[in-house]
Amino acid sequence: MSRRSSRSSTMDQGEFILECKAAYLSMFDSIKEKIESQDSLLEALQQTGRNPSVKILKKYWTNDTDELSFDDFVDICKKEPVTTSDDLMKAFRKIDINGDGYISLEELHKILTSKGEKKSKSEVKKMIDEVDENKDGRLDYKEFCQMVMSTTEESKKMQRKMMERKEKKKRQDIERRGDISGSQVSVRSAASSVKIGTPAGSRKSSLLSIGEGSPPIPAQRKSLLHTASSSDPDDLPRPSPRVKKDKSRQGSVSRAHKLDEPKNLREWTHTKSKGSFFMEDGSLICHQYDFNLPDDSKIWITIQPQKGSRGMDSSPVDTSVFILRDRPDEDGNLLVAFTEHRDSRGKYGVSCDLSAGKYYIMPYTTGCRFKSRKSESGKEAKLVSQDKGGKYVITKSFRKVLEDIFDYSDLDGNGFMSRKEFNLFNIRTSGEEVADEEWQVVEDRIDLEDGEITKAGFLQLNELEAEDSEGDTEDLWTTLVSMGYNKQLVMDQACPFQLDVYTEDCDDAELDVVRVDSYPTYPGDLSFDDIISKSFIKHGEISRVKGMKDLCMYTYTNDGWATLVLDNKSHTRVRVELDCSRSENVTSNHDSLQRTLRVDPGSTVVSFLPLN
Template identity: 35%
Template sequence: INASLSREKTILSENCQAKKSQYSEEETFYMNCRAAYLAVFKSSLENIKSKEQLCLVLQQAGRNPSQKTVNQYWTPQTTTLNFDDFCNILKKEKPATKTELLKAFLKVDTNNDGYILHTELYKILTVRGEKMTVEEVNAITKLADVNSNGKLDYNKFCKLYMTTNEQCRKTALEKLEVDSRLRRQQFGSQVETSSERATTPISKPSSRTTRKTDHKTSSRPSSAQSCKESISSTISMGTSSNTNSELIEPNTVKDWQCAQSKGCFFLEQDGEIITHKYKLYLPQRSTVYITIKPLNLSQLEGKTSPWLSVDTALYVLKENESQENLQLVSFTEARNKEMFMWKGELGSGIYWLIPFTTGCRLKKIKKQITGEAKLVYRDEDGELALTKEFKAALSDIFEMIDLDGNGLLSLEEYNFFELRTSGEKCDEEAWTVCKENFDTKKNELTRQGFMDLNLMEANDREGDPSDLWVTLLSLGYNKALEMTEACPFVIDIYAEKCKPRIKAVYLEAGSRQLNRAICKSVVNKGDAKVLDSDESIIVYTYKSDTRITSVTENKSENKVVIHVNNEQSKNCVNNRGLNIFAVEVAPKSMMVCQHVMPLKEQEEWIYNCVHSLVP
């Protein structure tokens, strides 16, 4: 790679050199990630399957994770984590520095002499905080180089710790270098479960709840010069159209029966997107008209809500014998401003409606927040009260979680809120107590009751807003009380001949069914180009007026690696956050390579992508 980069430096401009320097830094990071991962697992295709494995592989990467840190990434819903999940964790969990370690020891060095008695060390490590076992502490006190006369020389221990970490890193890298193929490719892999997510700088972290497919994707690879075969796709797009003349006008369906439900896309810390999923019940065959659009909540005058620009779509799948056997019917492809829609005929039965966003516009925002919005204050009588700003946010939240839009919260609706904010459901007994203490109507919680519930929480904490902030942050709000990491939406179902019913069933990450549906829709409607001489590797490209999606199908018996280069694209943003990356596609499978949208809709955009086969 160094030789390749040296050759490129002679022909690239100064800006391009800066890019290559940045990429080189990324390559180094991912090479270190991969080296640590392969020190524990035989392949980066293997998943982390337990807390213990997660802790071990983090330690191999020079981290010293606390149990709290491990629990943050391995929740009760987690079944597996993969290589790219691991990479994203390492970006957040920086290695401990010698200075930080020394500060921790100085806090318990009462004599300030650079030593800690073994008796005190046992007391601290086995009793306080996250407790270690006696055997684990013995392993520290028996290190000859840093212990003497019943005391630990923590300066020497910190130095030994840092040296050992660095040696482990070098050993892992040396092991990686033994395999020339790994040295040439230098990338990891990731199980593909859904195309709903956006991460920076790689594409999609896998679902922390369900991970079933074998599609793979990877971080940045080596130079494209090592690629065997390639194809180029160039699509010039005008400014995104806001209307489609083929759509039926709203007044055409004014006499049809309608069912509505709201929902939301929630952005997780790791870039994963959680959303509601629905069942549609259709009692008889009918022409239906389905729409989805961002929910326009109250806004400050002159200030546009960021989620209104988030792209939305709805995939319609027919349930046959079971939930595992879902058949793609269609998706909301036509557009009118921010609304996406589909019109067609559906037979009687049960359908699944799965909301989807590419992740191009719903992603982590690095914004400097100066100061923290005030949530509560004490009035003239010394009583706690909610601030005007917090009340406005709570009112928006109420609108968002009132899924059926009747102005009241049922237990079922409230539990979607509880699952998102606390991870637990409210049972019937607790709900009865809630109804006895807060304003209700028709056995459902009113908006005022919801406000009072939050005020009670503030009173329980004597005005400490910490728990209130946990709720707000989990719902996509930042410390300035702006909802920047969520996108509420509304779904409308119109049926000509019967009364449709829609019911929110789950609040979870993208499913295997959604991934299959996206791939199938692109294969059915997209242009196909063969990437290899055996015609076993095919790249499909689907284009609408608002997005372009590419899917790679691998018909061969072996996994393949595809290098993807978007550097020549103009006014584009993709869900991966990188202009150059690679995807690893498992045998006999297909996967989404990327979603691309215009960065600025009012301007023309050019999609120029080169897919190359890496040997």
């Protein structure tokens, strides 16, 4: 009897579906979610104890495959057998190079060095020590099987528990739908209900393939093996995030704070600029600034979303600013300060003393309200019509949107669009800078005022484009989509903001918009995410996760939001279960308040905001 037929005869069909569902929900929040990559398919199959070769994967994930549903996943599991004792014996013999019946440190290290993530000998030794019952420093066949199969069985038990909890939570949500409490809760209470654990069933994989069609070997686990041994999620470690008792960090998000604005601010020199956040393919893009300070001075910086700027839930998008040096200080730090306090209108501000020099001013939003739209439905708005003479003209609704776009692109707020501002607009909408000959076309076709485009001239340019294309709106829609508008002419993928910089002792400071793009890499090969994580770690409160020496959690709160930083100091991806489902009136920069996070080496940031 084949392994496949044996498998189907020993497991009830309903039980089989439940096993597949539990494995699927260990990766996704719902079986309605799709598998969107070959790597995700491999990981999902590994959660069921299967370890397909590259050849098998390509059989189900072809060049024409964009996604697979849960039903597709179940069908694949029916066709592909789970790992058997024969597979393990083949794997054991393959790793046992000298054929002495044992897997030594050198043999296992050689395999883990040639395939997958590189491992040091000390890391491989830790893997062996955890299952080496007779402490001889090597693995016999029994110990090898224990290392592989125990992980798989623990995973399945934990997956079932996780599935039951998610389904229970879903039932509770359905029961109380439409009856959500409107009471305000502090950010701190929202953060304190987060439960961090690393269940055995949430590992990257329990098996790892070695070559085309070859049998499995143990996954490279390192810190993944320091998880809770209990199969009950309620028995997992629950460190309680603590918040500093400093009054400046104890504010409930429901009460407004008055910014500590300098009393003599009217006497300071004021420089301002507009800007916008844009969402593009799930990545954040925004206007970014150089700040040149000729003299030492005290500064005051504020940022706030512009009127009408709303997130996906129609609430104001949170905005803040990070001030960076142009080169690391003696301790290797780039961060100078960032905004933490706000007023009732959502304006954030920060005051600090700066030495003369060059700085970067980087706008930031947590992403709790500003996210990629999941889908777009509804009737497409009409952009162009024909008048009685047959001339193509832009519609009234499109004209209103173009006026708003002009105002957002007029960064200095002088009522005109300079060539530099028009160039930034063009880079955003077409990806190209405005060449001299193109600017000459602008000058030839519309009237300028002091060399700058008026609002009427900007509207005229778009009408000329509609007329030149004989009513074809493809390029017009490209402009709208690039500026964050959907097909109903609603801005839901952009957030305009106002940035104000005041200097007390310097009259000729310069605030210069240098780009509208994703965040660059800074001196010292630091990403902006690295800088944000380090700042929240520095200002937050640490909570160590029991049994996870390589994973720490830091809780940071300010007047508007709370952030958890999961700092993974190991060299291996770990999984943590994030459960904020008992919190009310709160939203997160992740799609669900209860989900499994994959934390790569380094830091992962999870933020929370009140819904209203």
